[in-house]
Structure formats: structure tokens, C-alpha cells
Amino acid sequence: MTSYLLRDVRPYGEAAVDVRLVDGRIAEIGTGLGDGDGRVLDGAGAVLLPGLVDLHTHLREPGREDAETVETGTLAAALGGFTAVHAMANTDPVADTAGVVEQVWRLGREAGHCDVAPVGAVTVGLGGEQMAELGTMADSAARVRVFSDDGHCVSDASLMRRALEYVKAFDGVIAQHAQEPRLTVGAQMNEGVTSSMLGLTGWPAVAEEAIIARDCLLAAHVDSRLHVCHVSTAGSVELLRWAKGKGWNVTAEVTPHHLLLTDDLARSYDPVFKVNPPLRSQTDVDALREGLADGTIDCVATDHAPHALEDKEAEWGAALPGMTGLETALGIVALTMVETGRLTWRQVAERMSSTPARIGRLDDGPQPQGRPIAVGEPANLCLVDPASTWTVDPRATASRSRNTPFAGRELPARVVATFLRGRPTVLDGKPA
């Protein structure tokens, strides 16, 4: 029997209690609990959250193990407070068969830092032409429920409609990377005043919004579930508000970097700020924060996208888009949403744990994630010291890549400990 007593912790940032974890579950919650025979951790009033769940992680394995592996990516996730991540399908080979998704799922179990829920590709080879064997991936040991061609948009309206319909058979969801390809040929950054001055080809907001509008209508038409990846524009937030107002089954995520950074950063031509969808304007940032606060945007997802040094240390146009984000996600959300009074910690727990788990259908089954902090629930937990600040150092990351856009920034809310089914994966802010 393994047991931990978390003394003086504040679930959801509310009243301080002691929480006892026994054999992977929350056994007891109360004040003045006896030490028992397990290890005792003094929380010193830290915030206790359910283990975070990421709907959007690139673990790069198989194929680009020089940039990230399941082992290194999930360790970075644990250090960021995550107990489950969805691994995107754009690996090499692409995760478009049961064989590849089961491999990724098994690598996650072997690494043991957090649960890995593989995302299946919607189309064969992310080619956008032929539907992949979605049902076989759903029935595999990896129990795939989220399907995405992330990095590529399922731009063919007919194919998107069929995919939305088809996944209804196993309660799946299509997570769309909304980018009209004809409007973004050669696109390098947000289209606006800055792109025009820098001579970088623009990625207009309308290219995202046109696809979101179309997909919401399609999802409503076939009565299926749509999830919109990394929403980045004020117009997208408005469209989602409209679709939700209709009662349609549409969910959306926003990344931490889109909650903080703007396209002004491209002026340095430093490709660490190149990402897809691109950093937008302050107006967009404000709308995204408001959308996340009022629930129009359901959750935060990292879009953790590690890249090897040579793929970032290049001319802007030649560099690959993407930013790492697992270890900084909670700090950025605390900075932009909690410290500004937009979200309570309970709401952060919804947007970073229970809601993404529900969208990915990880909230039930043998090893559920995103469950509330309550007696009898699995002990997937994350302990955060909201007052403790830390400075982002790209060289100190557990990720194999260093392409964080937050280097040198001071962030609040240090993750002190993470528990995966009662077992610590992180203690004292370090790998356990």
C-alpha cells in the first residue's frame, strides 16, 4: 500500500484541507488528518488542481526523435502539471493506422510520466483525400476518440462532412486545424500592418474564420461533434459564440501563446515566434481571453510543438512553425487569466482538466482523467504554488527542444508536484 498525505493544500484554490492518497485514489479529505504510515508533504497552502489534460501535444515520436520523444515530452508534461496528453498524429509514419496509435500509446505507458492518448489522423497520410481507418483506431488498445489532421486543414468540405458523420459511430470528434489552404499559400505570419512592413506573406484571419464557420454549419447539419484547434482570432471567437448560441455541439481550444503574445514579436525575424496559426494582434489576444473566460472557448491546449535547433535557427521563411509549451502552460494561464481576475482556480481546473478530458472522452473508462478532487476519485493531481515565480530558461527544459517563446520571462504558479494515480511524477518541482 502506497500512501501520501498532502497537508495544508487548497483544492481549486479554496479552503485549506489535508488530502490523503491511498493506492492511486483519493482516500480522505479533511482537516487535521493523522499522518498515517505514508509520506507526508507540507503543501503550505498551495493550490491543488486535478491533473491537467492537454488536447494538443506533438510528441514527434515516431520519426523526429531528435526533436522530442514520448519519454521526454511526457516528462515535460508532468513537470507542467499534466497527467494526460493527446499526442497529435503528424508523426512519421503518420498516426493513421491502429499500429501507429498503439505504438505511441504503449510508449506512453512505458514512460509512465503521464497518460498518452493518441490522436488519429482523419485522412491517410494527412493527405486530405481519403479517410483513414478511424473505426479501427477507435477499437484499438489506444481507444482513439480524437481525430485530427493537425498542421493540415481538412479543407475538402465533402470529406469533412463524411468524417464528422463517420465518427458518430464511436463518439469520436474531429479536431480541425482551421486554415483555408488557398488563402494561406506561402503564409508566414498574421496578415496585417506588421507582415506588410516586414515583407512576410500574410496569413489572414479570414482563412481561419471561413473554415470555422463552414465546419460549425457542417457539424450542425450532420449532428456531430466538432472541436476547433488553437483558435487565434477575435472573429473566430464571435463565430463560436454564435454556433454555441444555436446549441450546436462545437468546442474549441486556445493556446497559452495566443493568450499572451502578438505579431509584433515577428519584427525581430526570430523564428522562435513563428507558429501556426500565427501570433495575432492585441485585439485578438483580448478577445481570446474574454472567450476563454466566458466559456465560448472551452479549454486551453498547449500545441506543444518541439523543433530541432536547425529547424528554428534559420531564416524566418525557412524555419518550421511551432513553440514548446507544456512546462509553461499553467504559468501563462495564471498570468493572463487568474492574476487578471478573469478566471478562478476552479475555472482553470475546468478549462485545463475536466473539459479537455470530456472532449477527448478520457473522463470515463478504466483509467479516467479530468475527474473532480473528491474521495474515491483517481489521484491525478497537480499541486501549484501560485505565489512562487520562476524564470523560463530554455536550457532547463525536460523537452528535447528549446523553442520556447517565453525565454527569460518571469511566470507565476510554479508546479510543485504532480501525481498520476497516486504516484508522484514530479516532487519539489523536479522529476520524482
Added chain:
Amino acid sequence: MRRHLLSAADLSLEDATLVLDTAEELAQVSERTVKKLPTLRGRTVVNLFFEDSTRTRTSFELAAKRLSADVINFSAKGSSVSKGETLKDTALTLEAMGSDAVVIRHSWSGAPANLARWIRGSVVNAGDGTHEHPTQALLDAFTMRKRLGRIEGLAVTIVGDVLHSRVARSNVLLLSTLGADVTLVAPPTLLPVGVETWPASVSYDLDAVLPKSDVVMMLRVQRERMGPSGEKATAYFPSSREYSRRYGLDVRRALALADDAIVMHPGPMVRGMEIAPEVADGVRSTIVEQVANGVSVRMAVLYLLLGGAAPAIGAPDVGFDLAPPAPLTPPAQGRATPA
């Protein structure tokens, strides 16, 4: 410390005026029998050209040689760059060879800014993607000042593919610094988003603007903008004939110009499309002068960046690196004696 010329925006009014004044003095050298000054003797200037450009490269080469600098031409073709060497590796190689200035032409916008983080010497942007071409703007300003005696208050009309033109971007920035009134004329598809925030007016009607112009600068129409073959849907305008009809400077339109107005073109020209041969070769045309002035202006830029103990013009040190390979020592001071 200032040491690069990456954008025309790097130049204050004082900087820009200093370049033009210096170019005027140096232009006299080009009129001598012995067209050489010892000013940059012992300094090394590298022409790093990732895009073909005989005109600009030769101009920089001649400028550096007239100042007695050693010149290395490093072109992407036939070098290790075509074997997959990165810009950073190239930069470190040039650094190891002790280059004092790198003149870079690159197809990606921002490449000179990237390069500036990896080398100690000065970086001069000789055209990057669709971003900027500051020495072209300087030579254009020099040409205007020489022909018309001033720049402040001049009505300068820039016509054509502004969207993809690095010449237009640099000219708008520099000319506004120097006090000219710039008007951009183009079909709406060839104007960038947000152009209304630029220090320039915009018109779609060339005929309305021409009579009020002191200077008309025609930009090359990049035929590739018509869309790759079979991709007519992505073209920026319906046909070259329609483009010519609406935005070309033909003989009839040139008649609408004021008596002393001049016609400029950065080259290379598409004769018959954006400019009629009669106009290009006419008395108003400064096209050949622009080439000659290019050498003087580039001599001035190299002289002001390298000739003194510290650069006299240019952008501040960017001092930022993704992953510094090793701490770089600060640039050695006063390696050459100023003239």
C-alpha cells in the same frame, strides 16, 4: 553601437543626409582617371548573394574596390550553400575569415537581420525577399536630389507591384524621413494590407496622379505574380495587356507629366509592359544615372560603416541569439585609419 544597414528605417534624417552628402563627394572619385581611394585598405567586404543580381552585386563590388577594400564574392550557386549549408554556418565561416562587412542579398525577408546576430562585422542589406533594399532607396534619393535639387516637398509617385517590392518599402520609409510626399499607385491586389498606415498616400488612378508628380518611379511587374501556369485563379491581375493599359507609363501618359518631372526605374525593366521604350530612353529618364549613382551611394555606405573607429550610420546592434555558439568578443575598434 550602430553597425548595420538592414532597413531604410535605420536611417535618421541626419544619417540619410550624411550618406547623400558623402556620396556626392565620393562621386568625384568616379570622374577621375584613377578611380580609387585608400580608405578601406586592409578591410574585407564579402558580397553574399543568395539570389542572382548582377547589377547590385557589381555595384557593391565596384564601390568596395574603389575604396581599396578586399572583396570576396560569395554566391549561393556553386558554394557549400547549395549543398545544404545553413545561413548560420555560412555566417560563421565568413566570421572566421575575418570579414569586416557582409553585403547580403537573400530571397527570404529578414535574412540580413538573422545574419546580424551571428557575425561581428557590419551587415548591409542588398535586398531581402519582399522586405527592403535600403541602398536602392538611397541611390534613388541621391538621383532625385541631383536632378531636382531637393527632396523635401517633392511629389514622388511609385507605381506598380508595391506588395512584392522591397524597393517600394525602402523608398517609402526613406523618402518620408527626407520629407517627400509619396503616393503609391497600383491595382488594389498589389497593395499590401495595412498600406493606409504607411507614410504615403494611395491611389488606383495613375492618370489622376501623374500631372502632380515631380518624380514617377516605375516598379518592375513581376510576371510570376500572374500565377504559375494553370493557376490563373491566383493571379493578381487579369492580363499583362490590361495591366499596361491601366498602370503602364506609355508615351501618351508621359505627356501628362510636368516639364521637369523625372522618370525612374530600379531595373530590370520590362519594356513595353510597365514602361514604354520611348519613355525609358527619353530625357526624363534617370535609369542609367541611377546605376552610376548606385556606386557612389554604396561607397558612402561602406565608408560610413567601416571607415571610422565606429560606424557613423545604421542600425543598433541586435545582440540577440537563439543559441550563441560561444561568447563573441566585441568588435575591434579603429582597425583602419579614417580618410
